Amino acid sequence: MVEAEKNITFPDVDNIYLAAERLRSVVSHTPLQENLNLSDKYGATIFLKREDLQVVRSYKIRGAYNKMASLPAESLAKGVVCASAGNHAQGVAYACRKMAVKGIIFMPTTTPNQKVKQVKLFGKEFVEVVLIGDTFDDAYHAAMDYVDTHESIFVHPFDDLQVMEGQGTVGLEIFKDSNFKIDYLLMAVGGGGLAAGVSTVFRQLSPKTKLIGVEPLGAPSMKASMDEGHVVALNEIDKFVDGAAVKRVGDMTFEICRQNLDQVILVPEGKVCTTILQLYNEDAIVAEPAGALTIAALDFLRNEIKGKNVVCLVSGGNNDITRTEEIKERSLLYEGLKHYFIIRFPQRAGAMREFLSDVLGETDDITLFEYSKKTNRERGPALVGIELKHKADFESLLQRMREAKIQFEYLNDKPDLFEFLI
Numbered sequence: 001m002v003e004a005e006k007n008i009t010f011p012d013v014d015n016i017y018l019a020a021e022r023l024r025s026v027v028s029h030t031p032l033q034e035n036l037n038l039s040d041k042y043g044a045t046i047f048l049k050r051e052d053l054q055v056v057r058s059y060k061i062r063g064a065y066n067k068m069a070s071l072p073a074e075s076l077a078k079g080v081v082c083a084s085a086g087n088h089a090q091g092v093a094y095a096c097r098k099m100a101v102k103g104i105i106f107m108p109t110t111t112p113n114q115k116v117k118q119v120k121l122f123g124k125e126f127v128e129v130v131l132i133g134d135t136f137d138d139a140y141h142a143a144m145d146y147v148d149t150h151e152s153i154f155v156h157p158f159d160d161l162q163v164m165e166g167q168g169t170v171g172l173e174i175f176k177d178s179n180f181k182i183d184y185l186l187m188a189v190g191g192g193g194l195a196a197g198v199s200t201v202f203r204q205l206s207p208k209t210k211l212i213g214v215e216p217l218g219a220p221s222m223k224a225s226m227d228e229g230h231v232v233a234l235n236e237i238d239k240f241v242d243g244a245a246v247k248r249v250g251d252m253t254f255e256i257c258r259q260n261l262d263q264v265i266l267v268p269e270g271k272v273c274t275t276i277l278q279l280y281n282e283d284a285i286v287a288e289p290a291g292a293l294t295i296a297a298l299d300f301l302r303n304e305i306k307g308k309n310v311v312c313l314v315s316g317g318n319n320d321i322t323r324t325e326e327i328k329e330r331s332l333l334y335e336g337l338k339h340y341f342i343i344r345f346p347q348r349a350g351a352m353r354e355f356l357s358d359v360l361g362e363t364d365d366i367t368l369f370e371y372s373k374k375t376n377r378e379r380g381p382a383l384v385g386i387e388l389k390h391k392a393d394f395e396s397l398l399q400r401m402r403e404a405k406i407q408f409e410y411l412n413d414k415p416d417l418f419e420f421l422i
Contacts (some may be wrong), residue, residue, distance in 0.1 A: 008255040011200045016168040019066040021144050032177040043306045052291050052317030060067045060091030066166030068095050076101050081152045083143035085111045093123030103127040106143040158193030159250025167199030175205050183308035184208045187295035188315045189213040189222045192245035192253025199260035211263040214297045219245035223264045224332040240269045243290025267296045270334020291316040338393035342385050344407040359400045363389035
């Protein structure tokens with residue numbers, strides 16, 4: 001084992017090879033596919049490592065199974081415990097079923113029913129799902145209380161050596177399947193387990209590959225920790241990219257990623273949404289937000305990756321169809337195609353007709369209109385949402401509103417008011 005700062009033990013490539021042997025009959029060896037659309041768009045050769053095609057539709061089964069398979073039989077007999085609202089729970093559940101081990105999985109009560117059903121489907125009679133609390137932290141504390149009282153083994157989602165070595169098998173597959181020099185390798189960073197395992201493989205087997213971690217802008221826990229030089233806990237995060245949105249990365253994963261990663265890029269959640277829609281429409285790929293992170297990051301590396309071989313690790317495809325409208329909305333807002341206003345219309349007949357004929361452009365579309373006439377006022381406020389066909393149409397819309405002497409307040413750049421009203 002390689003000892004790092006603060007007595008952190010790094011994953012070992014030999015152990016990652018052993019993990020690959022353990023996982024051979026359990027996980028799918030997912031394809032490394034060249035994507036022609038992305039390659040043409042960026043003037044590079046872009047390959048996708050398709051962990052969204054894994055048996056549980058994410059890489060998480062690798063770490064969960066490797067951890068459990070590393071435990072002695074007497075420990076497994078006491079059962080395992082995890083806390084998760086998503087992919088890690090599914091990975092542990094599947095591992096419990098394959099190994100015939102009892103598992104208790106703690107999930108927040110706010111977890112979508114679809115994810116709870118998937119955990120039960122993968123685990124069958126070997127798992128019990130306990131819904132408790134409103135947040136992951138609530139579920140985590142309940143899980144740790146259970147571990148203390150029942151002497152069960154806690155399967156950590158990322159900050160565990162065997163979990164990291166299991167995730168590192170993704171890196172082995174990428175390295176084995178590439179008959180070319182990999183110039184850039186992009187991987188999502190949540191708690192850091194995937195990045196720690198995969199980067200360990202590439203630092204030893206392909207040291208010239210530039211290793212890029214990608215985090216959502218609203219949950220930059222690894223980037224913030226690297227900037228500060230130590231692990232920091234964020235007070236608030238945007239949970240939209242749920243597979244990579246954590247308030248605090250692991251102590252072990254931080255030290256490993258700090259030494260192995262060349263860069264951590266932050267990607268706005270709206271850009272992730274645009275990428276999800278493009279992947280579905282252009283390539284028939286169903287990516288969850290965390291799974292689309294690395295592809296969304298390509299725009300921020302556009303100039304330096306020209307002519308290079310780039311691998312994007314698509315970490316998962318557990319996307320809930322009920323989130324589709326939110327994904328579309330966030331994408332339109334990010335692309336500058338959706339705008340919200342409070343407009344104070346004169347309370348007289350014909351005011352709305354004048355707005356439609358004099359202000360709204362030919363390709364502009366009203367997607368939201370909430371208005372209530374107040375007879376004791378000269379003007380009545382309306383909440384109006386307008387979708388544009390082209391981003392450049394926005395300035396001309398504002399110009400026509402001013403020329404028509406429309407009284408309005410723009411909401412997109414007022415986050416507190418926007419979140420309250422929209």
